[in-house]
Every structure is written in C-alpha cells, then in structure tokens.
Amino acid sequence: xFYPRWIVNLAKGPAVLRRKVASRGKAASPxxxxxxxxxxxxxxxxxSCNGCESELSLLGSPVYDLSRFGFSFTxxxxxxxxxxxxxxxxxxxxxxxRATYEAMPDPKLVVAAGACAIDGCVFRGAPGVVGNLQDIVxxxxxxxxxxxxxxxxxxxxxxxxxxxADPAGEAS
Amino acid sequence: MQKxxxxxxxxxxxxxxxxxxxxxxxxxxxxxxxAVRVAVWEKVAGAITEVDVGAGPHPRPSRHxxxxxxxxxxxxxxxxxxxxxxxxxxxxxxGMHVMPLGPVRADVAEALRYELDALGDEIHGLTLRRGYKHxxxxxxxxxxxxxxxxxxxxxxxxxxxxxxxxxxxxxxEDALGVAADQELSVMRSALAELERLHSHLGDLAALAASTxxxxxxxxxxxxxxxxxxxxARWTGHRYLRGAIAPGGWRRGLADIRGExxxxxxxxxxxxxxxxxxxxxxxxxxxxxxxxxxxxxxPLDLVGVVGRxxxxxxxxxxxxxxxxxxxxxHRRHMPGYAAGDAFGRYYVRCExxxxxxxxxxxxxxxxxxxxxxxxxxxxxxxxxxxxxxxxRLFYRVELRSGQVLSCRIRTASSINWxxxxxxxxxxxxxxxxxxxxxxxxxxxxxxxL
Numbered sequence: 001x002f003y004p005r006w007i008v009n010l011a012k013g014p015a016v017l018r019r020k021v022a023s024r025g026k027a028a029s030p031x032x033x034x035x036x037x038x039x040x041x042x043x044x045x046x047x048s049c050n051g052c053e054s055e056l057s058l059l060g061s062p063v064y065d066l067s068r069f070g071f072s073f074t075x076x077x078x079x080x081x082x083x084x085x086x087x088x089x090x091x092x093x094x095x096x097x098r099a100t101y102e103a104m105p106d107p108k109l110v111v112a113a114g115a116c117a118i119d120g121c122v123f124r125g126a127p128g129v130v131g132n133l134q135d136i137v138x139x140x141x142x143x144x145x146x147x148x149x150x151x152x153x154x155x156x157x158x159x160x161x162x163x164x165a166d167p168a169g170e171a172s
Numbered sequence: 173m174q175k176x177x178x179x180x181x182x183x184x185x186x187x188x189x190x191x192x193x194x195x196x197x198x199x200x201x202x203x204x205x206x207a208v209r210v211a212v213w214e215k216v217a218g219a220i221t222e223v224d225v226g227a228g229p230h231p232r233p234s235r236h237x238x239x240x241x242x243x244x245x246x247x248x249x250x251x252x253x254x255x256x257x258x259x260x261x262x263x264x265x266x267g268m269h270v271m272p273l274g275p276v277r278a279d280v281a282e283a284l285r286y287e288l289d290a291l292g293d294e295i296h297g298l299t300l301r302r303g304y305k306h307x308x309x310x311x312x313x314x315x316x317x318x319x320x321x322x323x324x325x326x327x328x329x330x331x332x333x334x335x336x337x338x339x340x341x342x343x344x345e346d347a348l349g350v351a352a353d354q355e356l357s358v359m360r361s362a363l364a365e366l367e368r369l370h371s372h373l374g375d376l377a378a379l380a381a382s383t384x385x386x387x388x389x390x391x392x393x394x395x396x397x398x399x400x401x402x403x404a405r406w407t408g409h410r411y412l413r414g415a416i417a418p419g420g421w422r423r424g425l426a427d428i429r430g431e432x433x434x435x436x437x438x439x440x441x442x443x444x445x446x447x448x449x450x451x452x453x454x455x456x457x458x459x460x461x462x463x464x465x466x467x468x469x470p471l472d473l474v475g476v477v478g479r480x481x482x483x484x485x486x487x488x489x490x491x492x493x494x495x496x497x498x499x500x501h502r503r504h505m506p507g508y509a510a511g512d513a514f515g516r517y518y519v520r521c522e523x524x525x526x527x528x529x530x531x532x533x534x535x536x537x538x539x540x541x542x543x544x545x546x547x548x549x550x551x552x553x554x555x556x557x558x559x560x561x562x563r564l565f566y567r568v569e570l571r572s573g574q575v576l577s578c579r580i581r582t583a584s585s586i587n588w589x590x591x592x593x594x595x596x597x598x599x600x601x602x603x604x605x606x607x608x609x610x611x612x613x614x615x616x617x618x619x620l
Binding site for chain 1: 277278280283303306309320330333378390394397400411614
C-alpha cells in the first residue's frame with residue numbers, strides 16, 4: 001500500500017521510531033547502539049546472594065515488562081547480545097565467565113550489575129573471591145545497587161543502548 | 173540381541189576398568205564408541221566396584237544409598253574443589269545418558285550444575301555439583317566486629333535477609349545475655365513475616381511460570397512487587413536490609429500503620445483470587461500432583477519442604493522467638509503429607525495467608541534509630557529462626573566484641589539433599605523445571 005511517507009521511511013526507517021530512538025540519549029558506544037531495539041540478555045551468576053536474581057526475575061513481570069523495549073532473556077549464550085553478570089566473582093566462576101563470553105557472537109556487551117559484581121561488596125578480600133571483573137571480561141556498564149532495583153537495571157540497560165538519558169555520561 | 177548387548181557392555185566395563193587402572197582414556201581403547209556413553213562408563217568404572225548392568229530392556233538404576241551432598245561446614249569445604257563434591261548416586265544401563273545443566277542455565281538462575289541421568293525422557297538419577305558460589309562467608313566474618321559481621325550475614329541470602337540478620341542478632345544477644353524488649357520483638361516478627369510473604373509470592377510465581385500459567389505468574393509477581401515496595405517505604409530497602417541489629421535498630425523505620433491494612437487487604441484479596449484460579453486449572457494441578465515426590469527415608473527436612481512431606485516442624489511454633497508466642501497458634505500450622513510439588517505449593521499458599529494475618533496483628537509501627545551498643549565482651553550465642561525456606565541456625569562466638577567464629581546452618585543446605593531423591597522419582601525431563609521451581613531452594617545459602 002502506498003502512503004506519502006513511504007519513500008522516506010524506506011530510505012531512513014519509520015519516522016516515528018527514528019524520532020523515538022534518536023531523541024532519548026547517547027549510546028555508550030557504537031556497538032551498544034546496534035542493540036537499541038533488540039537485546040538478548042544472558043544472565044550469569046558469579047556468586048550472588050540471589051537478591052540480584054530476585055530483582056532480575058521481576059524485570060519480566062508486568063510492572064517492569066522488559067519485553068516492551070525489545071529486550072529479552074535468552075537461555076543460550078549463542079543467542080545473546082549482552083552478558084549480565086551478578087555476584088562477587090568467585091575463583092570457580094572465572095573460567096566459566098570467560099567461556100560464556102567467548103561463546104557469545106560478536107558484537108557483544110557486558111554489564112556488571114550489583115555492588116558485588118562491581119567490587120565484591122562486603123565479600124571483598126574473602127578467600128576465593130576475585131572481586132574484579134575488569135581483568136576477566138571488558139565491562140561496558142556498571143549498574144550499582146545492593147541489589148539494584150528493577151528500575152535501576154532497566155535504566156542502566158536503556159542508557160547503555162542509548163534509549164535513556166545518561167546523566168553519568170560515559171560508562172563506569 | 174539383548175544378551176549380546178549386555179555381554180558387550182560387561183566387556184566394555186571391564187575394558188574401562190582396565191583403562192582407568194592404566195591411566196588411559198576409554199576413547200583411546202574404543203575410538204568408535206559414543207563419547208557421551210563412554211563418559212558414563214568411565215564414571216562407572218572409576219567410581220564403583222560393584223557392576224550392575226540391569227535386566228530387561230529398561231534397566232533400573234542401581235542406587236548406592238542416599239546421595240551425600242557435601243555441606244558447607246567450616247573446614248569441610250575448600251574453594252575450587254567443587255568437582256569432587258558430587259552425590260554418590262551412580263546410574264548405569266543401556267541407553268543411559270547424562271544431561272548436563274548449568275552452572276550457566278535457564279533465563280535467570282543461580283549457579284549450580286545439575287547432571288541428569290536420563291533414559292529417553294525418564295530421569296533416573298541426578299547429581300548436583302556445587303561450590304561455584306562459595307564466597308567464604310564464615311571466613312569473611314572472622315575478626316569483624318558485630319556491626320560489620322551483620323552486614324555480611326544480611327548478604328548470605330538476599331531473599332532471607334531479615335532471617336539472617338535476626339538469627340545473627342539473636343545469637344549476639346544470647347552471647348551477651350541481653351534480651352530484646354516486647355516492642356522490638358513484635359516489629360522483628362513483622363519484618364520476618366513481610367519477608368516470608370514476598371519470598372513465598374516469588375516462589376509461587378516461579379512455580380506458575382514453570383508450568384506455563386503465565387497469567388498467574390504475572391499476577392503473583394505483581395503482588396510481590398507491591399509487598400517489596402511496602403517494605404521499601406517501611407525500612408528504606410526493598411529487601412529490608414539495614415534495619416535489624418543486635419539490641420535495637422540500625423535505622424529509623426517509617427510509620428506505615430496508615431497504609432498497611434489497605435495494602436495487605438489488597439494483596440490478600442488478589443492472592444485468593446489467583447489461588448482460586450490456579451486451584452481450578454487442571455493443566456496446572458496435573459503437573460504438580462505426584463511430581464517430585466520425596467521418598468520416605470531418614471531425611472532431616474525443614475521448612476516448607478519438610479512441612480509438605482509430613483514433617484511438622486516450624487521454629488516459630490517449636491521454639492518461639494521474637495513475638496511468635498503471641499502470633500502463633502499450633503492449630504494453624506499448615507502441613508501436607510505427600511511431599512510432592514503440589515504439597516509444596518499448598519503449604520506456601522497457606523503460609524502466605526498466615527503471614528498476612530500475622531502482619532495484621534503485628535502492625536507496622538515506626539521507630540527511632542537506636543545506636544548499636546559498642547560490644548567488647550566474650551561469649552558464645554545461638555540464634556534459631558524460621559527463615560522463609562525453613563530453619564536457620566547461627567552460632568556466633570565473640571571475643572572482645574569481635575566475631576571469633578560464626579557457624580551457619582541454612583535451611584537450603586539441609587533441604588538440597590532431598591532434590592536428587594525427588595527428581596528421579598518416576599519423573600520425566602519435562603517435569604524437572606517444575607520440580608526445581610517447587611523446591612526453589614537457594615544456592616547461595618548452600619555454597620555459603
């Protein structure tokens with residue numbers, strides 16, 4: 001069916017969507033920008049207290065409804081665009097974090113969610129706790145909170161891909 | 173045909189045993205053999221001496237006692253040795269394969285590795301490999317003062333924050349010989365019930381989601397969010413962290429007496445409606461009845477899992493703490509005998525309503541911040557509370573105000589042992605997510 005905007009939309013994408021995506025904020029990186037409208041998230045628990053998992057599971061609830069942004073959780077790293085890591089990083093999980101990251105197709109993003117994933121929180125310095133994710137995989141965004149609330153998680157993800165204003169500016 | 177296959181398998185086992193003794197891989201001896209199958213045989217050859225090939229086309233698994241899941245006792249567990257911490261449940265036979273799951277698994281799940289021994293769809297064995305999340309909680313607490321150790325205790329299990337904080341506080345109070353006053357006790361119980369409410373709602377939502385009843389799951393998650401937000405308005409934290417302390421409060425609590433009755437009434441009415449709908453949904457009930465039944469045996473089960481399997485035990489009744497002597501009545505303790513997924517669903521539903529009733533009686537008064545007393549004494553104290561998942565025990569030893577040692581025995585570390593028994597009990601692979609969700613035990617408090 002022909003309509004007046006047809007040629008423009010064909011060339012640039014639908015105007016409504018173009019406006020929506022462009023006006024909110026700046027993506028953390030050109031790679032992050034690629035996932036603005038479709039993001040498959042693989043969650044990885046690297047030694048959390050299950051508080052972060054509890055909040056992540058609420059992202060799918062109708063209150064937050066992750067899927068309305070085109071975001072979804074995926075069971076397989078092979079389908080994932082983003083690796084979301086929670087918990088203090090334990091020695092036992094280091095090779096598994098690397099393996100999961102390597103199993104993901106390029107381009108890919110990493111988000112560290114929760115105080116534990118950022119610096120180990122109260123477990124920093126405990127035996128078997130690495131507490132530093134940066135040496136293992138490159139982290140694109142840190143989402144603080146103990147645990148980060150679902151709206152903090154959503155905000156962090158949206159800001160990463162450039163769909164929410166990011167007062168902090170650049171990641172980390 | 174059967175006989176020939178059996179003979180071939182016996183010779184394969186013998187070859188595996190010989191190869192294992194000589195330090196060779198079985199695949200070097202039998203290069204054409206299926207790798208997964210050989211892995212099973214290698215496991216068999218390396219792990220047991222008595223070989224049971226089984227009889228008939230569907231050989232039954234040989235069981236060597238109960239699986240010995242290793243518990244997180246202090247010196248028993250070293251980080252990195254998790255591969256050795258497997259259950260002693262060996263399953264052998266024709267066509268048996270291992271379906272590995274985890275530690276990176278499902279959509280959002282804690283790190284734990286399940287190895288399901290399956291024959292087609294039938295599950296015949298389950299080995300749990302744990303230790304991925306070992307954070308050294310007990311080691312971390314050593315040498316900290318009570319206030320710092322409390323921070324660690326609150327982060328042992330996120331969904332049982334109040335239970336851990338309360339057990340630790342009771343242990344410290346016990347060590348120092350002080351007792352909490354009535355008002356403090358009532359509010360501690362109220363916080364504990366609020367936590368039980370949101371934890372059970374989350375568990376029920378996960379169960380509903382696992383059976384594909386997504387509308388019920390959405391409703392239950394929504395109710396849970398309402399309860400979490402109520403907790404945030406009361407204590408300033410969705411998971412009620414940073415409120416409970418030995419002898420007082422770590423922060424002032426807002427007065428929510430005005431809104432508490434309305435929120436509770438709303439949650440209760442909607443929960444009853446969701447439950448009624450689920451109780452009339454055959455596709456939901458059919459998946460629960462008989463699924464993941466815990467076999468009768470000398471198991472020490474606690475909490476919801478225990479009460480759904482005929483173990484009538486609840487710390488709130490048996491050894492009342494805080495304000496539970498006034499809040500509990502024995503005739504109301506919910507229980508179920510079958511020990512299947514439906515029993516766990518039923519007990520959780522009853523406890524949700526019970527927690528709402530207790531919260532109504534306890535109220536939501538505000539309070540002032542009371543600075544924690546500076547502790548500089550010696551003593552050993554015990555704290556025993558009923559966490560949302562069951563009995564939680566703390567033993568804290570203080571030396572001049574510092575934690576010398578802290579032993580934690582969580583409900584999940586006790587109840588996980590029932591999972592490798594309940595999952596293979598005449599269930600198929602499609603039942604596994606439902607059984608897993610019906611237990612919904614915490615891995616964080618298993619690995620500690």
